[in-house]
Amino acid sequence: MSDTTLAGTGATRTYRDYGHPLWRRLLVSRESAVILLLLLVIGVAMLRVNNFGSPLTMTYLLLDVAPILLIALPMTLIIITGEIDLSVASMVGLSSVLVGILHQGGLSIPVAGLIAVIVGCIGGAINGFLVTVVGLPSLAVTIGSLALYRGLAVGLLGTTAVTDFPQFWTDLAKSKIGGTALPSIIVPFLVLLVVFALLLHFTPFGRGIYSIGLSSEAATFSGVNVNRTKFILFVLAGAVSAFAGIYYTLRFGSARGDNATGLELQVIAAVLLGGVSIFGGRGALHGVIAGVLLIGVLGSALRLANVTADVINIITGVLLVLSVVSTSVLVWLQNTWQKSRRSARNRTAQHSPH
């Protein structure tokens, strides 16, 4: 059937790849807006906030946001499919406790870490099973597993903490790359970033993620395995959360059941700020990275300027609400503009009949 054409319908059409020129596509996007805002905040903070420009600030900033950066990767993919995973921070806690207990029991850190990551995969698989096979909404499922995994974590270790980790590992978690101010945790993050960016933006699997988010039904009719895709993403989220839990434990040298409580909301806030639609189907990883860094930089700069934690929370909250509202406002503006342009065109068409 390769030579099928509609016979006798005249000349073939030509098609441009894009309706708008490159600069416009690059500039007029949520991702660019977030990146610009991030640069702006960095610029202002450099000029106005004492010590913000020092290398130490950047090191601590990155050490602090590393768990959010890591978990934001799978979270972005999950939210683009239109689902959500609220259990990630509890998985960080569970993984932290497991590393602590297993190390206390005599296992080396790498073995304990590996077991924690496997448990992370299992936890993610439970979420994925309940969402895809049982067919429950992920919001409900992961509220449940948020409580379950946190409960397990606290139950296993009680209110005590494991703190006697080998200095080699705790130092490694806080170490910097060579003589730079960049912490070593950036290396595994960059590796994962490349993996997730390729997966989301350059594979059929990633194309499927977007089409599931835009229309799960149309995706099914086109041969996208919706359930398998979602299941894999939940497993990935569990695994990455468990890895973040290991880092969290070693960085603070402390395994506790309540580690990283509430972190899931920071992750989701950053993902949404980075331009991912909570309804699914839209978003890109570079925007999400900028979103995470924006929240981190803003917090760090304001702390250095002696702004209290409550005020920082208020500012971050307002920023998030504005970013969500701005999407609707932009759509509204675009529609009004197109409508007025169309009616203007109709008017000229009426004036000049041909």
Place this chain on the structure above:
Amino acid sequence: MTISPGVSGPAALELQNVAKSFGPVVALSSADLTVQMNSIHALVGENGAGKSTLVKIIAGLYQRDAGEFLLRGESVDFTSTAQSKAAGIAVIYQEPTLFPDLSVTENIFMGRQPTNRFGRIDRKRMRAEVQELFARLSVRMNPDRPAEGLSIADQQIIEISKAISLDARVLIMDEPTAALSGVEVERLFAVARSLRDEGRAIVFISHRFDEVFALCDTITVMRDGRYISTDKIEDTSVNEIVRRMVGRDITELFPKQAAAIGETVLEVTGLTSAGVFHDISFSVASGEIVGLAGLVGAGRSEVARAVFGVDGYDSGTVTMGAKRVPRRNPVAAMNLGLALVPEDRRKQGLVIDSSVARNTTMSIQRTLTRGGLISSAAENAAARIWASRLEVKTNALDTVAGTLSGGNQQKVVLAKWLATDPRVLIIDEPTRGIDIGTKAEVHRLLSELAGQGLAILMISSELPEVLGMADRVLVMREGRITADISRADATSETVMYAATHATEHAK
């Protein structure tokens, strides 16, 4: 062909030259309907003839663009369903919407419960009124039971009771019997007749001619949004009505090129899904276009979805050549050379918010990868080929599919599936909602594809399309295949008859 009213005085309901358009789509161009009091009036027509639009105008859901609307001789303009209800019009839909947790009585009095002098709901009075109502309609039902779990027939009775308690003078029943069993239909008819004898006017919309002829005294035929005829039921016949409903010269519209019919490619045997379709067996050969006709709701799309694997089924087999197509696995079906252009273009056929390029290449992404990775450049190259072959009208490949016209959207869906180089194409309503020009293009394309050896199963509710395009016509009625008619024997009468009558298996 109009008849003079048998009763003196103004008609209960009179519509003249009513027109209604939705954007460029003309749903009604000039519809007439005159219903007398003391009458049960049938309104018939093919799918898309405009019956539902007319009912919605009467119900106050839509406002007419032009024409007259008289109620008992007085001109009315309804801007809401509440106004229409207040004027004594009640519409009983195929599937009533009741509050499942409330009792039968509470449902009947929803929104207008009588109160006693303390402002509390007067349950005793509600109950008494309902019992009186049920006695009048000879209905036996416990007024205190919850609506949950009632059969559709009982739910309809509740809707009718509600209408009577509001003293509706005109009752419109939109395909009320579609989901009813024989006994339930009889009970509904008894109720309808007693309402007629009370002096009310009833409009009865149905595709089942045996029921229409058993119940109604007058019949109005609509076609393509127009009034065709009104007759007394005893002056006409089923064949006459069917001919008027279809009434077009068909064969010249869709010239199908003769294609060499090869060996059987798709074979479906005994496919059954409880309550949806039953014992479906058919085959489609290379080069053959098999039409699947029937009324909306006959189960045609459900069969297509099950064959392609989007839905499951209980028993039966689907084979392509010698290979079994597994259940519930669209990917495997695609790999075996099966393609499905689904019924709902905007929800199932396309990711409507995605670009033309992404939509076109959705089904072939795996073939566009290099080392497992896919690039926009590869997608655009493939999409460009298919967009130009089908002449999709757009400037750029990143145009959002939802902004294209219906016809161009359908071309994108076709492009997406032809790109997989299928051996069997199932196409559900190939030309629904698309303009005449594109319609002809799609027909020519299907004809050409069959000529190149593609096996095509075409589901269509448009009889002219089926008769013009198909080498063979299968007719489904209520989940079963009721006829398998060769091109030579297929006429609008034979197909329509099989679609509306409980004929024996014609195989």
